[in-house]
Ligand SMILES: NC(=O)c1ccc[n+]([C@@H]2O[C@H](COP(=O)([O-])OP(=O)(O)OC[C@H]3O[C@@H](n4cnc5c(N)ncnc54)[C@H](O)[C@@H]3O)[C@@H](O)[C@H]2O)c1
């Protein structure tokens with residue numbers, strides 16, 4: 001069965017079989033696929049039928065150098081404004097493909113097949129794309145909605161356990177900030193069950209996407225409400241800045257744990273709700289200890305690109321399914337975190 005979610009500006013997310021959906025959705029035009037070298041091994045059959053450009057792996061591939069290479073290959077292939085770009089991959093590929101498509105010849109149409117859990121519930125939803133400059137993440141990019149995003153849970157079977165868990169952190173985040181029932185579903189399952197039960201995973205992805213899509217629909221360009229999607233992320237970004245030991249999703253789980261502790265200390269959330277959040281994070285096997293000291297944490301937060309002058313919007317959980325956005329002046333950060 002295919003589930004559809006309307007995002008914004010006519011963009012649609014489909015949850016179902018990628019092969020069948022591609023047959024239905026791809027325009028009768030020239031298609032050029034952008035994917036990565038891993039996917040060319042794990043899902044060669046999906047990529048091989050199309051002309052394709054493969055990019056490298058990891059954050060270092062999300063760079064201006066890669067963009068330059070991809071633009072040049074598109075020119076070599078004679079891609080024009082009628083060419084359709086199809087990104088097949090995780091968040092790195094979709095961020096690159098989205099940026100390339102929205103800038104090549106001032107913009108061509110594009111769509112995604114998302115192949116990681118993080119990509120399915122987060123990176124492919126919402127129309128943000130971009131690349132890193134030096135050590136600074138996502139410094140150049142656009143807001144530009146794909147025509148469609150296809151999410152096929154069967155493609156996630158080959159995903160390494162660590163990558164799957166990283167995506168699960170964003171699902172937990174989404175449940176805390178906006179879907180109590182999703183949170184309950186997660187409480188009633190296990191990591192192992194989620195990995196093998198495609199029907200349950202599809203349902204969980206569907207619910208996560210709906211929450212993100214509804215937040216994005218209210219605030220496409222992150223002027224206000226979209227900030228709530230940053231739950232756990234201020235601490236996560238600080239961790240990622242100070243150590244490379246944790247992936248983004250792993251850092252988000254630590255961030256969720258500690259921002260919940262802070263909310264509890266301030267009596268913004270009940271003991272019971274905070275305990276439920278702590279238990280879920282622990283059950284899925286995430287590390288929870290803060291890997292950096294207090295001073296490193298505060299310094300990194302003060303340098304965050306999302307700061308607002310000498311203050312920072314911090315999102316606190318207030319119950320399961322709701323959060324509060326508070327602007328915290330830097331001088332209060334220390335006592336609050
Ligand atoms: N644009 C946005 O709104 C947004 C939101 C969240 C994250 N992001 C970005 O997403 C990126 C992270 O995305 P990610 O976690 O998907 O990382 P990723 O794209 O690097 O994928 C993780 C790894 O898994 C491999 N892989 C992908 N699909 C696979 C599959 N089905 N089977 C086996 N291996 C597979 C990839 O080759 C890669 O090595 C970050 O750069 C982040 O900034 C963007």
Ligand SMILES: [Zn+2]
Nearest residue numbers: 170233248252
């Ligand atoms: Zn994130």
